Amino acid sequence: AGLLKFDFLGIKNLSILEDTVKLAKEHRNIDLDIENIPLDDKKTYGLLSNAESIGVFQLESSGMRDLLKKLKPERFEDIIALLALFRPGPIGSGMLDDFIKRKHGEIEIRYDHKLLEPILKETYGVIVFQEQVMRIASTLAGFTLGQADNLRRAMAKKTPEVMAEMRQHFIDGCIRNGIDRRTADKIFNQIEYFAGYGFNKSHSAAYALISYRTAYLKANWPVEFMVALLTSEKDNLDKIAVYINEAMRMGMKILPPDINESFSNFTVAG
DSSP states (O other), X not given: OOOOOOOOOOOTHHHHHHHHHHHHHXXXXXXXXXXXXXXXXXXXXXXXXXXXXXXXXXXXXXXHHHHHHHHOOOSHHHHHHHHHHOSHHHHHHTHXXXXXXXXXXXXOOOOXXXXXXXXXXXXXXXXXXXXXXXXXXXHHHOOOHHXXXXXXXXXXXXXXXXXXXXXXXXXXXXXXXXXXXXXXXHHHHHHHHHXXXXXXXXXXXXXXXXXXXXXXXXXXXXXXXXXXXXXXXTTOHHXXXXXXXXXXXXXXXXXXXXXXXXXXXXXXXX
């Protein structure tokens, strides 16, 4: 019908962030600007590398915690890639293991052409994002961004005739830019292989920011964060049990209801 579709996602972790900030103001009189926290906080990456991520958006499942221990994220880009790679396709294809080994220097990172390095450096030479496919097509083969998006779409659908046409277009463009046919063909094969597993970076980055912010608050404002987390799950006894155990593991005391201290939600005491 020619209409534009919007997806609106309700993420309660945004409320947890907001509540943690309010608690920091109430109990410590500190104005915490969650929009402008540093993205290179060592405590946060330490928490993630040790897989202490229970209660952290997108990173609390047992599979994700195992992955955090193996990957040991050190920068925001690692979290973006992590969320994009933790899916059945990349895991089943061995792409995820390859990414981890490259990050830790167990596999040498090579680029089939020098123009690929600035595009793939942040993901250690692995094509992880659909946007990288588009940039490769644009930079190496001279595709317009519209044509590059058509390539991305064709790869997702895996239509043989369209793919054959796109391959020829890609190779011709590379040759015009001084890249030999053999290299162009090899790069297109690589794109074709990874395109089925490619993820939308803008989606992954937006999620990674919420993951990082929740991890940052857990690492730096643990009491306020756990209070907000417990409040968000107050009607889910299974989750409450998990989070109370986590709070106790972190050295916090969970006190019983008290007529003089308690409110309708969990709160900071003392």
